[in-house]
Amino acid sequence: MQRIARLSAHLNPTNPQMEESAILERVNCRAKGGAPGFKVAILGAAGGIGQPLAMLMKMNPLVSVLHLYDVVNSPGVTADISHMDTGAVVRGFLGQQQLEAALTGMDVVVIPAGVPRKPGMTRDDLFNINAGIVKTLCEGISKCCPNAIVNLISNPVNSTVPIAAEVFKKAGIYDPKRLLGVTMLDVVRANTFVAEVLGLDPREVDVPVVGGHAGVTILPLLSQVKPPCSFTPEETEYLTKRIQDGGTEVVQAKAGAGSATLSMAYAAVKFADACLRGLRGDAGVVECAFVASQVTELPFFATKVRLGRTGAEEVYQLGPLNEYERAGLENAKRELAISIQKGVSFMKK
Ligand SMILES: NC(=O)C1=CN([C@@H]2O[C@H](COP(=O)(O)OP(=O)(O)OC[C@H]3O[C@@H](n4cnc5c(N)ncnc54)[C@H](O)[C@@H]3O)[C@@H](O)[C@H]2O)C=CC1
Numbered sequence: 001m002q003r004i005a006r007l008s009a010h011l012n013p014t015n016p017q018m019e020e021s022a023i024l025e026r027v028n029c030r031a032k033g034g035a036p037g038f039k040v041a042i043l044g045a046a047g048g049i050g051q052p053l054a055m056l057m058k059m060n061p062l063v064s065v066l067h068l069y070d071v072v073n074s075p076g077v078t079a080d081i082s083h084m085d086t087g088a089v090v091r092g093f094l095g096q097q098q099l100e101a102a103l104t105g106m107d108v109v110v111i112p113a114g115v116p117r118k119p120g121m122t123r124d125d126l127f128n129i130n131a132g133i134v135k136t137l138c139e140g141i142s143k144c145c146p147n148a149i150v151n152l153i154s155n156p157v158n159s160t161v162p163i164a165a166e167v168f169k170k171a172g173i174y175d176p177k178r179l180l181g182v183t184m185l186d187v188v189r190a191n192t193f194v195a196e197v198l199g200l201d202p203r204e205v206d207v208p209v210v211g212g213h214a215g216v217t218i219l220p221l222l223s224q225v226k227p228p229c230s231f232t233p234e235e236t237e238y239l240t241k242r243i244q245d246g247g248t249e250v251v252q253a254k255a256g257a258g259s260a261t262l263s264m265a266y267a268a269v270k271f272a273d274a275c276l277r278g279l280r281g282d283a284g285v286v287e288c289a290f291v292a293s294q295v296t297e298l299p300f301f302a303t304k305v306r307l308g309r310t311g312a313e314e315v316y317q318l319g320p321l322n323e324y325e326r327a328g329l330e331n332a333k334r335e336l337a338i339s340i341q342k343g344v345s346f347m348k349k
């Protein structure tokens, strides 16, 4: 009887003691061990990306524990997701005072916290708000799970990844292999749009997208599409532009109600799953990500990386580029250099 009473306390959605209620649940449940797997935290779990991302992560058989952290509404999202009859144990955490509990012991931390764009804004316009959010969350990671693999989604990714790197350096825990800016949505879009033009199933298409995650810094390498194919100059122009402007296409269609959330949650889970398979020791896990890099003269750059037990274990070279892509690369590098420097300077202030 007492067990039921204590479990009911946990089920009260207005209960702000999320962490405590999760402990009550564990104490009172018969099965305490949980399935083998990885511990994943989502920071910003109650947001437009965070909610579907939490749902999809709860469906991932590689996840044994899922921590959902936000500064608002995480109790409701946690109660909802926790009823799904999949293996992962879900715990909710609300507000800054529960950040450390949310992060302690995590293997992977996915960060979609921060404000999204409205029509007319660039991703860089989000810098002033999101830079501080990312800084605070990465300070928490430095303290509570310094060995975690970090998947950073918050925009502008071209600047937030350098900010995270500086936070980790300051804390003395920086390992470039473990910090990954998520550019997977660019690849997902590129696969979709290229498949449309070629009349193929998008699941059969693989388009490397390199550079960064904003406008001209998003550089699809259409000369390296698999299966091998060729495009007319008009198709190349159309596809490159559509992939670069994919985010803006969604922002405009949503007309003030935010940016891509559902396709982003899909892309984030696809990428996090690749990181988890790498952590498990699977061979040949390769995806594009924005990482510390020596591929160009810039300190960060998105290319294909091989994901392993310690994160991005190998950063691949660009491969042969055609003239159109070489010109695109120069444009991308010019803009990227400014965005990276902006992130670094924010932390030096
Ligand atoms: N890397 C990529 O490809 C993409 C990145 N994004 C970016 O992802 C971010 C989130 O987008 P949405 O989910 O649509 O926004 P949203 O506003 O719907 O959700 C953001 C969530 O973050 C939470 N949050 C704010 N400050 C926080 C803090 N200090 N700690 C924890 N949580 C905090 C909010 O309470 C909210 O629940 C934006 O910066 C957006 O630009 C969006 C799409 C694609």
Ligand SMILES: O=C([O-])CC(=O)C(=O)O
Residues within 6 Å of the ligand: 116, 117, 123, 155, 185, 246, 247, 248, 250, 251, 259, 260
């Ligand atoms: O466009 C935005 O602001 C959100 C984003 O990064 C994307 O959808 O690629």
